[in-house]
Amino acid sequence: MFPVETHELTKRYGGHLAVDRVSLTVKSGEIYGFLGPNGAGKTTTLRMLLGLIRPTSGTVRMLGREPGRLAEIGALIEGPAFYPYLSGRENLRVLARYAGVPARRVEIVLEMVDLAERGKDRYGTYSLGMKQRLGVAAALLKDPRLLILDEPTNGLDPAGMADMRALIRRLGAAGSTVVISSHLLGEVQQICDRVGVISQGRLITESTVADLRGGARLRVVADPIDAAAARARALLGDDRVRVDGAGLDLDVSHDRAAWINAEFVGAGIAVSELGVRERELEDVFLEMTHVG
Numbered sequence: 001m002f003p004v005e006t007h008e009l010t011k012r013y014g015g016h017l018a019v020d021r022v023s024l025t026v027k028s029g030e031i032y033g034f035l036g037p038n039g040a041g042k043t044t045t046l047r048m049l050l051g052l053i054r055p056t057s058g059t060v061r062m063l064g065r066e067p068g069r070l071a072e073i074g075a076l077i078e079g080p081a082f083y084p085y086l087s088g089r090e091n092l093r094v095l096a097r098y099a100g101v102p103a104r105r106v107e108i109v110l111e112m113v114d115l116a117e118r119g120k121d122r123y124g125t126y127s128l129g130m131k132q133r134l135g136v137a138a139a140l141l142k143d144p145r146l147l148i149l150d151e152p153t154n155g156l157d158p159a160g161m162a163d164m165r166a167l168i169r170r171l172g173a174a175g176s177t178v179v180i181s182s183h184l185l186g187e188v189q190q191i192c193d194r195v196g197v198i199s200q201g202r203l204i205t206e207s208t209v210a211d212l213r214g215g216a217r218l219r220v221v222a223d224p225i226d227a228a229a230a231r232a233r234a235l236l237g238d239d240r241v242r243v244d245g246a247g248l249d250l251d252v253s254h255d256r257a258a259w260i261n262a263e264f265v266g267a268g269i270a271v272s273e274l275g276v277r278e279r280e281l282e283d284v285f286l287e288m289t290h291v292g
């Protein structure tokens with residue numbers, strides 16, 4: 001059983017298809033990034049996962065069950081409503097009481113989100129990053145196995161983002177399954193095990209960050225470049241060699257670098273640079289979500 005499983009999940013608003021036959025799977029214990037540009041359908045999908053809106057068609061299984069108000073699932077979606085004149089701690093206590101959670105759990109979650117020191121301060125005085133972390137604390141009150149966070153870093157400054165990233169990593173390390181949505185690739189690249197990429201309502205791909213990048217490639221700067229390209233094509237095949245300026249991009253594992261070097265030198269080609277070149281997720285993402 002997977003913590004999250006959807007099959008052909010679809011949501012239509014009038015004539016507009018906001019989510020189009022999305023089938024995704026989140027595995028136990030992973031941090032899953034749900035990635036896509038604004039308006040791609042992330043929030044709509046997450047709302048269906050949580051049972052906040054009904055799918056037009058398709059199915060959702062959350063921890064093996066129908067979506068709904070499950071105690072094992074914590075969520076931060078569209079900013080929680082806190083009272084500005086109450087402290088962070090008092091706000092959590094109100095929520096804890098409603099949820100039937102003992103007050104001592106409030107102290108634990110404040111600690112988890114690094115707000116224990118500021119728990120006595122009014123919510124209204126919190127920075128956006130602190131507000132978001134308090135939102136995560138609220139989602140953690142029931143000690144959920146699965147946490148769903150909609151754009152948890154949205155609007156945060158770099159320090160606030162780093163704090164949120166650290167928090168999500170800690171949650172992942174503690175064994176929680178976490179789904180975060182984001183339109184920021186850098187964020188997802190740094191903390192997620194796997195990603196699902198959504199564009200215009202459709203899930204374009206689902207894979208590990210490493211696979212999405214297509215693995216590392218070798219970058220070789222050699223002279224003469226034409227001879228180097230010909231040699232590389234003979235060794236690797238045409239489709240694994242690309243000439244880029246004074247260098248070659250070779251679609252070959254980096255542990256073959258010494259072999260390539262020896263082959264080039266043997267053929268009288270001077271190699272002045274040999275290194276690993278990683279494709280940035282950003283490039284991959286732009287390629288995939290490019291509309292045209």
Ligand SMILES: Nc1ncnc2c1ncn2[C@@H]1O[C@H](COP(=O)(O)OP(=O)(O)OP(=O)(O)O)[C@@H](O)[C@H]1O
Nearest residue numbers: 013016018036037038039040041042043044045183
């Ligand atoms: N209640 C609604 N009624 C009509 N259209 C809606 C409704 N909610 C969302 N949409 C539309 O569905 C599409 C997907 O919206 P959604 O909010 O899920 O995207 P998103 O990926 O979460 O983007 P963002 O990051 O901007 O929130 C958008 O075109 C949006 O305008």
